[in-house]
Amino acid sequence: MNNMQSLNSVLNYVDQNLDVSIQKLFELLRIPSISTQPIHAEDCRKAANWLKEDLQSIGFKASLREVKWAKPGHPMVLAHSDQSSAKPHVLFYGHYDVQPTDPDHLWGTPPFDPVLKESVSGHKVIIARGASDDKGQVMTFLEACRAWKAVNGSLPVNVSILLEGEEESGGENLLPFLKENADELLSDVVLVCDTAMADRVTPGITTSLRGMVTQEVTIQCASHDLHSGIYGNAAANPIAILCHILASLRDIDGRVTLPNFYDGIIEPSSETRDQWKKIFPSDENLLSEAGLSVAAGEKGYTAIEQTWCRPSCEINGISGGYEGDGFKTVLPAKASAKVSFRLVPGQNPALIEKSFRDHVTSLLPKDAKVEFKSFGASEGFAVSRESKYLAPALNALTEEWGVKAATIGSGGSIPVAGEVREALGLDTLLIGFAQADDRIHSPNEQYGVESFHKGIRSWVRILAALAEA
Structure with a gap:
């Protein structure tokens, strides 16, 4: 079987097993792993154990690692695939903990009883706390690995997976954990799925963070x-x-x-600004969902520039x-x-x-x-444009979504990118499939079925592309 036939077989497997993948996600979403609330400490450990066992079922060597530096906290899940010196090595990061659910009376359905519904925008969505941030996103990567293993018996690259249980409560143990385990975590590039697409149809890689x-x-x-x-x-x-x-x-x-x-x-290039202008032709494209229409920041910069690069x-x-x-x-x-x-x-x-x-x-x-x-x-974070893994990943996203993938910024702060660079000296590709209306951290958090489905397919393609990089 040649590379293209192999890739298509894996993508077909993803399509045929989507319902099973959704049910796997539902199992994880039912665990109330709220890291900020001591009453849910055992639930956090339960979620960590669920992920460890799921990774073991795919063939990973997975274990729980206790954290102890800033304070005793929720365990890390660390897993490694079979390693081959002939393959590139990627480290995937995500988190299994979630935000508190309050105010609970604003939820249309119980926050830890996931349901499929049609959203106000007409898209089929999964509603539950953690559906988008970050359990749904984590499972896109795990399901891509499962598909590769089911069809080919192996992954196209060496994969290590690190899943944190304290991202929503400060993540104070992450940096010392990375430093202490640097030799075990050393890889060629880090992949993170905790960000959003450029818009509903345009995939993107976040190359700068504030x-x-x-x-x-x-x-x-x-x-x-x-x-x-x-x-x-x-x-x-x-x-x-x-x-x-x-x-x-x-x-x-x-x-x-x-x-x-x-x-x-450093100002973004004119090419980058033109690309963002096509995605957000007016300030209302960004602000309308918040009931606003006019950018209130620096004159001379659009609303998206004010949040992504200023x-x-x-x-x-x-x-x-x-x-x-x-x-x-x-x-x-x-x-x-x-x-x-x-x-x-x-x-x-x-x-x-x-x-x-x-x-x-x-x-x-x-x-x-x-x-x-x-x-x-x-500090702010920027991915090196010289990274040899950036272009292949962008091309893989373009092939899956049928729209040219964009390099985008993020107004938020994702500390793991900077901490990975400090502890391991590695670049991070932030590739996520969340949407602006996912209501993360809010009641009725949701994750689109399309985001989940095409997110899995995207990772299948990215892993294949990185194998050739």
Whole structure:
């Protein structure tokens, strides 16, 4: 059997066994593996064991690895196929833990009782917590491996699989695990299925991710809350001071005002911008689902460019004074805000944090004091365009979907890509099949049957393409 005949046979197997694959996914979705809630610790272990046994049934040598570094947590699932020195070696990463389900009353069906339904857009979808993020995506890869093994008895490349149980609860154990097990995890390229397509019909590989700087700033003036009739106008108001400072972080054109904030940023090529323009011809293509229509960030950049390749500064929460029902004429002693910066490749998180703190401090009046609290920082990530695995993977996606695959950005942060580079020195191809309306982290999370089906077929093709790379 030649390579093309072999590939077609595997793809036919995927098509003929789609219902069985969906039922396998349903088994995993029924396990409430919520990593942030201690009450579900045993459920997380149950999900890990389910995956270990499923991988063993495909022929992988699979085991659970306990984590212990930041704190004892949910186990990693680590598996290896039979290895051949003549084949490239890929490491696949995903996570089996899921977000909490609240508010539960907004779910149309129980979150851990998966169902098939037709969505409002007319597509058949799987509804359950974790359907898209990330169990459905993980199972696209596992089912592709199952199909290759069922038809050919072997995989076209050497495959290792690492499935995390703490991605939704901070993932603090991942980096030390990668470093301690670097020799066992060493491969040629890392594959991650935890991202979305460019749009409903255009597959894509996410080649850039934004990093993040997160800060909480608290300003205090008086020693205690004051009566605004007695002290108002005469006493410094920390809410007013904080609002003035927050408003000064952007100028009238939407640019962040911190000194040297944009240093080191690389603009996307005109070819890339043209490709994105075809996918998102207007800002409404991105914003309409949120009930919006006009890009609110930097002038001169489209909405998709503002999220995929430009850094941001956002106020995520603000509090101070009386916030209960009714009214209380209090002049608060303290006010605080949570501020985040999404960073693109080339920006230095430590310098951004220092610049923000210096900016806030420089605008404080005499009677005001400030405290800062950091909630972590990470650099932006970009895949090397010189990676010899990028073009074959793009071609495989194009062949499956019948639409030229795009290289896309992501406004979010996926720490594993940067951590893999730090610990293993490897590039990561972020290839996902989620859609914008999958409602990840929200009630009624869904994953399209087409995304699941063609996701499996896509991985079948990608594994074949990487074997030739």
